[in-house]
Amino acid sequence: MYAFEYHRPGSVADAGALLKANEDAKIIAGGMTMIPTLKQRLAMPGELVDLRDCADLKGITVSGGTVTIGAMTKHDTVASSAEVKGAIPALAGLAGNIGDPAVRNRGTLGGSIANNDPAADYPSACLALGATIVTTNREIAAEDFFTGLFETALEEGEIITAVRFPVPEKAAYKKFDQPASRYALVGVFVAKTAGGVRVGVTGAGQDGVFRQTDMEAALSANFAPEAIDGVMVSPDRLNVDIHGDAAYRANLIKVMAKRAVADCA
Amino acid sequence: MSNVTGIGVSVKRKEDKRFLMGRGNYTDDIARPGMTHGYILRSPHAHAKINAIDTTEAEKAPGVVAIFTGKDMAADGVGSVPCGWLITQKDGSPMNEPAHPPLVVDRVRHVGDQVALIVAESLAQAKDAAELIEIDYEEMPATVGVASAATGPLVHDEVAGNLCYDWEIGDAAAVAEAFSKAHHITKIDVTNNRLIPNAMEPRAYIGEFDKGTGEYTLYTTSQNPHVIRLLMGAFVLNIPEHKLRVVAPDVGGGFGSKIFHYAEEAIVTWAAPKVGRPIKWTAERSESFMSDAHGRDHVSHAELALAEDGTFLGFKVETTANMGAYLSTFATSVPTYLYATLLAGVYKTPAIHCNVKSYFTNTVPVDAYRGAGRPEATYLIERIVDKAAREMGLDRVEIRRKNFIPIDAFPYQTPVALQYDSGNYFATLDRAEDMADVAGFPARKAEAAKRGKLRGLGYSTYVEACGIAPSAVVGSLGARAGLFESAVVRVHPTGGVTIFTGSHSHGQGHETTFAQLVSETLGIPLENVEISHGDTNKVPFGMGTYGSRSLAVGGEALMKAMNKVVEKARKIAAHVLETAVEDVDFKDGVFTVAGTDKAMPFAQVALTAYVPHNFPHDQLEPGLEEQAFYDPMNFTYPGGCHICEVEVDPDTGVTQVVGMTAVDDVGNVVNPMIVHGQIHGGLAQGIGQALLEECVYDESGQIVTGSYMDYAMPRADAFPSFKVDNCVTECTHNSLGVKGCGEVGAIGSPPSVINAVLDALLDVGVTDISMPATPAKVWAAIQGAKTAQAAE
Numbered sequence A: 001m002y003a004f005e006y007h008r009p010g011s012v013a014d015a016g017a018l019l020k021a022n023e024d025a026k027i028i029a030g031g032m033t034m035i036p037t038l039k040q041r042l043a044m045p046g047e048l049v050d051l052r053d054c055a056d057l058k059g060i061t062v063s064g065g066t067v068t069i070g071a072m073t074k075h076d077t078v079a080s081s082a083e084v085k086g087a088i089p090a091l092a093g094l095a096g097n098i099g100d101p102a103v104r105n106r107g108t109l110g111g112s113i114a115n116n117d118p119a120a121d122y123p124s125a126c127l128a129l130g131a132t133i134v135t136t137n138r139e140i141a142a143e144d145f146f147t148g149l150f151e152t153a154l155e156e157g158e159i160i161t162a163v164r165f166p167v168p169e170k171a172a173y174k175k176f177d178q179p180a181s182r183y184a185l186v187g188v189f190v191a192k193t194a195g196g197v198r199v200g201v202t203g204a205g206q207d208g209v210f211r212q213t214d215m216e217a218a219l220s221a222n223f224a225p226e227a228i229d230g231v232m233v234s235p236d237r238l239n240v241d242i243h244g245d246a247a248y249r250a251n252l253i254k255v256m257a258k259r260a261v262a263d264c265a
Numbered sequence B: 001m002s003n004v005t006g007i008g009v010s011v012k013r014k015e016d017k018r019f020l021m022g023r024g025n026y027t028d029d030i031a032r033p034g035m036t037h038g039y040i041l042r043s044p045h046a047h048a049k050i051n052a053i054d055t056t057e058a059e060k061a062p063g064v065v066a067i068f069t070g071k072d073m074a075a076d077g078v079g080s081v082p083c084g085w086l087i088t089q090k091d092g093s094p095m096n097e098p099a100h101p102p103l104v105v106d107r108v109r110h111v112g113d114q115v116a117l118i119v120a121e122s123l124a125q126a127k128d129a130a131e132l133i134e135i136d137y138e139e140m141p142a143t144v145g146v147a148s149a150a151t152g153p154l155v156h157d158e159v160a161g162n163l164c165y166d167w168e169i170g171d172a173a174a175v176a177e178a179f180s181k182a183h184h185i186t187k188i189d190v191t192n193n194r195l196i197p198n199a200m201e202p203r204a205y206i207g208e209f210d211k212g213t214g215e216y217t218l219y220t221t222s223q224n225p226h227v228i229r230l231l232m233g234a235f236v237l238n239i240p241e242h243k244l245r246v247v248a249p250d251v252g253g254g255f256g257s258k259i260f261h262y263a264e265e266a267i268v269t270w271a272a273p274k275v276g277r278p279i280k281w282t283a284e285r286s287e288s289f290m291s292d293a294h295g296r297d298h299v300s301h302a303e304l305a306l307a308e309d310g311t312f313l314g315f316k317v318e319t320t321a322n323m324g325a326y327l328s329t330f331a332t333s334v335p336t337y338l339y340a341t342l343l344a345g346v347y348k349t350p351a352i353h354c355n356v357k358s359y360f361t362n363t364v365p366v367d368a369y370r371g372a373g374r375p376e377a378t379y380l381i382e383r384i385v386d387k388a389a390r391e392m393g394l395d396r397v398e399i400r401r402k403n404f405i406p407i408d409a410f411p412y413q414t415p416v417a418l419q420y421d422s423g424n425y426f427a428t429l430d431r432a433e434d435m436a437d438v439a440g441f442p443a444r445k446a447e448a449a450k451r452g453k454l455r456g457l458g459y460s461t462y463v464e465a466c467g468i469a470p471s472a473v474v475g476s477l478g479a480r481a482g483l484f485e486s487a488v489v490r491v492h493p494t495g496g497v498t499i500f501t502g503s504h505s506h507g508q509g510h511e512t513t514f515a516q517l518v519s520e521t522l523g524i525p526l527e528n529v530e531i532s533h534g535d536t537n538k539v540p541f542g543m544g545t546y547g548s549r550s551l552a553v554g555g556e557a558l559m560k561a562m563n564k565v566v567e568k569a570r571k572i573a574a575h576v577l578e579t580a581v582e583d584v585d586f587k588d589g590v591f592t593v594a595g596t597d598k599a600m601p602f603a604q605v606a607l608t609a610y611v612p613h614n615f616p617h618d619q620l621e622p623g624l625e626e627q628a629f630y631d632p633m634n635f636t637y638p639g640g641c642h643i644c645e646v647e648v649d650p651d652t653g654v655t656q657v658v659g660m661t662a663v664d665d666v667g668n669v670v671n672p673m674i675v676h677g678q679i680h681g682g683l684a685q686g687i688g689q690a691l692l693e694e695c696v697y698d699e700s701g702q703i704v705t706g707s708y709m710d711y712a713m714p715r716a717d718a719f720p721s722f723k724v725d726n727c728v729t730e731c732t733h734n735s736l737g738v739k740g741c742g743e744v745g746a747i748g749s750p751p752s753v754i755n756a757v758l759d760a761l762l763d764v765g766v767t768d769i770s771m772p773a774t775p776a777k778v779w780a781a782i783q784g785a786k787t788a789q790a791a792e
Ligand SMILES: Cc1cc2nc3c(=O)[nH]c(=O)nc-3n(C[C@H](O)[C@H](O)[C@H](O)COP(=O)(O)OP(=O)(O)OC[C@H]3O[C@@H](n4cnc5c(N)ncnc54)[C@H](O)[C@@H]3O)c2cc1C
Pocket: A026, A027, A028, A029, A030, A031, A032, A033, A034, A035, A051, A071, A072, A097, A098, A099, A100, A103, A106, A107, A108, A109, A110, A111, A112, A114, A115, A117, A119, A120, A121, A122, A154, A158, A159, A160, A161, A181, A182, A183, A184
């Protein structure tokens, strides 16, 4: 780890000001990705702005068919929230299966989606549920937010403040663990909403999280596991590594999607 | 009276209190006065020439105390990191043994090879300085996989064809004869996957030099400090034993990987007097992945000749083994004497021959890892036995029973050098089948099928050789060390006892088991016994702990020393009680005189020994302390049966272990809880090897599985609750009748898991799968079988 200046502002406004004032400042949230990066000397920020004391970035509210979760809300808080479990149980379940207890008690929603790891869980939920990412500057539709591997629409100094998840009719998330890291080798989030069915796939794509539109069409016509049988999932642009080739991942997308739909019943 | 802390009791581990309270004292916990911090700069390349190393800028960096390279060590006459076992090749010539400089001089041979030592006031400063070192590397093509090593680029210019040795054992002519009479021949090709040991505590060393006395001290995460003192002192740094103290304090797991003498030990010890201050080096986890000796990495082709009724007639094996870039301490013995000598397994196969070729590659050195050679032998045998049964339409259990060495055939001389002293493979098989409820398996399989799951059952019946080892035997086979053990029993004036043992505990629980031996033998409570180990200035000598040798060798040395103590104490008691020595009995901690009410408790004898007011000094020395060395007559031969039950999800290829039964004959058991704990750990590693773990290199020699992100460790939730039991046949050549339990779990289990997976996949037409049987691999095998069937 290289030396850096450490700041711990008490509000998102102060955090924003610090970021504006220091060009090479970086945000640290739960640190579950940031700290290992620093330790391995892969990043050399001159300043770290820690959001942990920003009370205005924490908390969960449910109203008017929307679940709003503050960016600094920990995975464990989401997993054990009665409101989330009541409104979108699949989302609470997803959060409860991220990493291990230590990670869930440090890692945050904002950190996870800002990082946009191609094998992270939350991005699939954001896409499938049609979430809105709220930042200090604007509101961004999930569709437009995840732009590539570890890439997002966030600009310099822009802070995620919250994510708004519309409550679906039904939803389920099925994750196939990568055997070593237990990140998603393939994770499929299926949501049945008034506007149709949406399927978000993480872990599999070479460009990160994506929507499986063929499955969405098939499931919108017939919301049943068998509807997926006829969908061809192409191995093109799917990841290949020692844990699985593209054909295997293509298979897992179907299997996990079917299991998610079955879970919605 | 049965002793509540004696032999056979599941006493809770004495050492756990300090470990659970965070009061352990590991090497990295130690801070010596004036201590500096060392950082080892490592090669990022698998193979490269070093044209130049420029440390000028780095030396000026803040906090830097000194920087050393291989040139400095070479100029100082530092020797090569030695190999402890000479293998004589088929043609009678010695193996090829290239130099292994602790810091490389002009060439790196694997990713992680040591290039420079940076010593600084803090670790962060040492790392900062390391970034300023400029190295002119000229990359060279690398040899990576063992299968293509013979034709790959040369790892050492002087070693033609990268061949370390071409070695054989057994009678090739007898095997050829057996094959000529065979009714059926079963052939198999198997790979024993390369593993990374992953002890919980990374390696750590502190080198220190006392200018006043000229004495060096090395604190080290070692399983055998005396061996390190011998190898490093005599071969690398030329420091005599009386000027070199090696301390291995609490050590957090080794699994073999901490047996070996590592370059970093020599580097910090050598550099300490140069900087005039102690130097600490602790491996980071990612360094462990690229510098701890790896395990296994064999490729074998084997053929089994059978008679019409399934009797084994002959077995021939060709094995290719990976040594890595340099020879680690015991690397050469693993694929030879610890492997090929076990190829008889539990069967009375009359003719066996094995040819082993070992090669150098541009990978981390490979050496002993839990089981060392015996898991490789067991895996090969138990896979081919299952395959033979299937090909011949015989029952896989019946074919085993038919070929088992009969109970009355012990001592049994195998055709591959070993003589098994005792065993009963029928008993362990029967008990395991019972515990695993084999009878209920068809119903469980049918029920699983309803859920869309493929259920399978797999067997492994095995024997291993441990209690390493008779010095005379290993000496004749090329070992450059003896393999005895020592113990000192120091009885204190008020009756407490300190034991100094050359064994070393790094998780095994010696402080409890050895104390139980003392409690049983001397009749004193466990609290009155302290076990001291791991310091060459305290213990007379020690060959350390590996090869499941602590109890069978170290425990025997302790028994021998305790017998001497009892004999001495008997003389003292006879003197005080004014009777003949022959009339004094010793039982339950009290000396008595037959036919009288005269008695003297052990503690009182001890006091008298140190307060010898009226000793006849010409006949009786004061004090009560004895020492013994014990060298075993033979290896010990634990054996048993492991039965694994799995469920495979054909949609995802996931294998779930749903049942794991292990019935092991480890001889007499001193502490059943500790033995079962050792077996649980071994099973976890065995299942890990079978389903999860594999060190993968890419073609250029980079480690793809360089962290826990990609190297899959077994976790508790991957296992069912294990069913473990012991059957006992006593070892016939040690007084305790013990064999050893540290490795059996990892030796016996892998083939039981793979045989279970193949049993589950039988109906879908899959006949082979390699370790680790990952979900992707199993799924692909199922797809392959479907495609093949569709084509038929
Ligand atoms: C052992 C382990 C296992 C894991 N397993 C999983 C898993 O199974 N599934 C999974 O999805 N994830 C997993 N993770 C990742 C985990 O969820 C992390 O918490 C997450 O990726 C990052 O969140 P964080 O709060 O720790 O962010 P940090 O590490 O602090 O920051 C990550 C990045 O996001 C930026 N950032 C943080 N907050 C904001 C914000 N509010 N606005 C803008 N930018 C911001 C930071 O600048 C940084 O670049 C695992 C992590 C570990 C260490």
